Amino acid sequence: MTTATRSTAEWQSADSRHFLHPFTDFKGLAKKGARIIERAENIYLWDSEGHKILDAMSGLWCVNVGYGQQSLIDAATRQMQELPFYNAFFQTATPPAIELAEVLAEISPPQFQHVFFTSSGSEGNDTVVRMVRRYWDVLGQPARQIIIGRNNGYHGSTMAGASLGGMSGMHAQGGLPIPNISHIEQPHWFELGGTQSREEFGITAARWLEDKILALGPERVAAFIGEPVQGAGGVIVPPSTYWPEIQRICDKYGVLLVSDEVICGFGRTGNWFGCETLGSKPDLMTFAKGVSSGYIPLGGVMVGERVAKVLIEQGGEFNHGFTYSGHPTACAVALANIKLLREQDVVRKVREDLGPYLAQRFAELNEHPLVGETQSCGMMAAVQLVKDKAARQCFDGALEVGMMCRAHCFANGLIMRAVGDRMIVAPPLVMTRAQIDEMMALIKRCLDLTLAQLK
Numbered sequence: 001m002t003t004a005t006r007s008t009a010e011w012q013s014a015d016s017r018h019f020l021h022p023f024t025d026f027k028g029l030a031k032k033g034a035r036i037i038e039r040a041e042n043i044y045l046w047d048s049e050g051h052k053i054l055d056a057m058s059g060l061w062c063v064n065v066g067y068g069q070q071s072l073i074d075a076a077t078r079q080m081q082e083l084p085f086y087n088a089f090f091q092t093a094t095p096p097a098i099e100l101a102e103v104l105a106e107i108s109p110p111q112f113q114h115v116f117f118t119s120s121g122s123e124g125n126d127t128v129v130r131m132v133r134r135y136w137d138v139l140g141q142p143a144r145q146i147i148i149g150r151n152n153g154y155h156g157s158t159m160a161g162a163s164l165g166g167m168s169g170m171h172a173q174g175g176l177p178i179p180n181i182s183h184i185e186q187p188h189w190f191e192l193g194g195t196q197s198r199e200e201f202g203i204t205a206a207r208w209l210e211d212k213i214l215a216l217g218p219e220r221v222a223a224f225i226g227e228p229v230q231g232a233g234g235v236i237v238p239p240s241t242y243w244p245e246i247q248r249i250c251d252k253y254g255v256l257l258v259s260d261e262v263i264c265g266f267g268r269t270g271n272w273f274g275c276e277t278l279g280s281k282p283d284l285m286t287f288a289k290g291v292s293s294g295y296i297p298l299g300g301v302m303v304g305e306r307v308a309k310v311l312i313e314q315g316g317e318f319n320h321g322f323t324y325s326g327h328p329t330a331c332a333v334a335l336a337n338i339k340l341l342r343e344q345d346v347v348r349k350v351r352e353d354l355g356p357y358l359a360q361r362f363a364e365l366n367e368h369p370l371v372g373e374t375q376s377c378g379m380m381a382a383v384q385l386v387k388d389k390a391a392r393q394c395f396d397g398a399l400e401v402g403m404m405c406r407a408h409c410f411a412n413g414l415i416m417r418a419v420g421d422r423m424i425v426a427p428p429l430v431m432t433r434a435q436i437d438e439m440m441a442l443i444k445r446c447l448d449l450t451l452a453q454l455k
């Protein structure tokens with residue numbers, strides 16, 4: 001049955017009878033009915049009622065090249081005709097997986113010459129846990145088990161991914177975190193910076209890692225993991241002093257540094273990887289989403305030479321992998337995606353033109369009475385809604401001002417995400433300046449409507 005053959009109500013009814021959505025109150029959604037997205041082109045979506053919607057979240061931080069890119073579609077078709085699937089177990093490989101590994105090594109920082117493929121970011125972070133622990137075992141330091149993450153960080157939803165992340169709502173369900181995962185506070189100046197300047201606070205926040213390492217005992221700490229810019233936590237851009245200090249601390253105690261690039265990778269911050277923009281030199285990088293622009297599931301871990309050398313030369317068999325590790329069709333689509341990013345010089349354009357323009361346009365929102373701060377990095381940005389700007393005083397959470405604003409976005413043809421009272425965007429990297437203007441006009445209108453509703 002094609003999409004054209006059912007009404008919205010019919011779709012919603014079938015949806016609520018059979019489909020359990022991720023991160024969803026099932027009963028609440030069944031009552032309300034899902035919005036049915038039927039098609040997309042460039043940066044726009046159309047729902048089953050015919051509404052055109054500007055997708056300022058690139059699907060779920062992933063459709064970086066926008067919708068309808070024919071070269072990605074053709075790559076999938078060609079590969080499916082030739083060899084839709086073959087595995088990489090048992091000493092076999094397929095050309096697209098080999099070629100993608102080669103290209104990823106080319107575009108990654110120089111310490112990365114090897115990749116382990118998965119189908120998602122969560123599987124990538126599970127792989128990180130397995131790999132980091134194996135690394136220290138092989139080196140004869142099995143006590144190095146603990147991986148430190150951050151409160152309000154997001155690293156996926158598998159047992160290990162959710163444990164590494166610091167989302168209290170996730171930890172509250174299913175007995176998480178798993179053992180030997182620890183957390184420090186996030187580098188969120190607006191909430192935690194007090195009277196310190198941003199730069200001072202960046203050092204303070206990084207030193208929380210040193211305090212934690214010392215409290216746990218450096219001989220027990222295996223790795224630190226963080227997103228260069230926290231995405232799902234609310235596009236929290238750390239002060240410029242933060243990551244270099246984190247790097248210094250990891251180096252001092254020999255702790256592996258893991259950069260979760262699932263959102264920040266593939267141009268989002270204006271470089272191929274967020275660690276290049278924010279100033280760290282990680283040992284491992286998790287990626288997903290933007291590697292294939294979300295056209296097909298693909299993820300993985302870039303493995304730096306420090307770890308790769310030990311696992312390859314001393315590690316023996318690594319007892320880990322997935323049916324779809326190196327899926328040829330997924331890899332073929334990723335190759336087409338990276339080719340497009342390179343041919344259209346997308347990463348440089350984000351760094352030199354679109355990112356600065358988005359930052360400028362977001363900074364203008366600081367004039368708005370509801371806005372306490374704006375932050376941006378490349379093609380991701382946030383607006384913090386506040387009750388009192390000068391006092392950095394937030395609204396009572398029960399008011400759900402962010403959800404109020406999101407409802408206005410919904411009704412006005414804009415997809416913008418609310419994280420508490422922080423409204424965030426991560427639009428496709430191929431947007432034009434005119435489309436940024438169009439998005440900003442919608443955002444401004446929705447902020448005005450929210451303010452009017454609060455009066």
Ligand code: PLP
Pocket residue numbers: 119120121122123125154155156157161227231232260261262263288289299
């Ligand atoms: N890491 C980060 C930084 C993410 O933002 C996400 C998803 O949003 C993940 C990991 C998990 O990726 P996936 O949903 O593909 O498992």
